[in-house]
Amino acid sequence: MPEIVEVQIQVEGLQEILGEVIENVEYFGRANVLIDRHEVVFAKALVGSRITNIFRIGKYIIMELRKVQKGSDNAEYLYLLTHLGMSGAYLINQEHRHER
Secondary structure, three states, rough: OOOOHHHHHHHHHHHHHOEEOOOOOOOOOOOOOOOOHHHEEEHHHHOEEEEEEEEEOOEEEEEEEEEEOOOOOOEEEEEEEEEEOOOOOOOOOOOOOOOO
């Protein structure tokens, strides 16, 4: 399990995706990935959201997402709580056999 310093390094590395919009969400059927949400509902909530902030609390990495409703000035804020688990890294545009 990664130490807090390693989690902070991941947070700093993820700053490069600030401002990006989530275009697609893939779900690979891991029971511990989604808690109390159906994968279609989860994906629908995230797609179209812009990543506005990435920070950590303890060993959890939190992504603040902003989703603007079409034809409206109203915005919905979502928070995606993630944990590095045993892998200890996020991969951007890369594949790994143990990715989650």
